[in-house]
Amino acid sequence: SEHQAAKVPISSQKLEIASGVTLLSCALDTASQTTLLGEIRKISSKAPLYTPTMPRTGKPWTVRMTNCGPLGWVSDRSGYRYQPDHPETGDPWPAIPQMLLDLWDEATGYPAPPECCLVNFYADKARMGLHRDEDEQALDAPVLSISLGDTATFRLGGLERKGKTQSFKLHSGDVLLIGGDNRLAYHGIDRVFPNTSTLLKDGGRINLTLRR
Ligand code: MD6
Ligand code: FE
8 A cells, every 4th residue: 555654753863772772852842742632532422441350360450451452461360462442341452543553654654553552541659560571463563652642651571570670750742663673572671750741631650562
């Protein structure tokens, strides 16, 4: 299909945090963040945020989740997987908004579109433990992450769980790409800092991750 110029302006400021890990800080301007937030509100009105549970233990996550795209990433007692429908409503996930498809093309150059956009919502005390994104088929495609709302501390390790880690902040409008040599690196969110953004009227943080 014909290449379309992306409608989302992304900054040229790129910081290589590690091999294959690039931080595009302030990639989305305020107007784009507001537009994207509107798209996420439409998604969560059709596919409500729900509280997933951990494999085996069934313990609830502190992060609430929903998805858009042909497949959604879910976690429950039986494990992690991709599935085409919402685990509580049974409805298919809403489509990925065009602006995210454009952003994926522009930022990754990958020759195929993302199939899943996982939406994570963090209230003040939510966090996400160290994990790898390893349930995808296309490990040659990066994971593209977009942060909105309150600032968070992101921890990036290496390919082994016990390896050294570094941490840095993710702000509203930042885009992070994890691919290449570090596509399977461990990472997580240590904490979210309340009242550091006015984008979400009731506070909190939203993170979107696009995958294939
Ligand atoms: C978050 N992000 O920022 C969680 N995964 O809330 C992730 O787990 C993540 O930001 C893969 C690639 C980039 C990410
Ligand atoms: Fe992840």
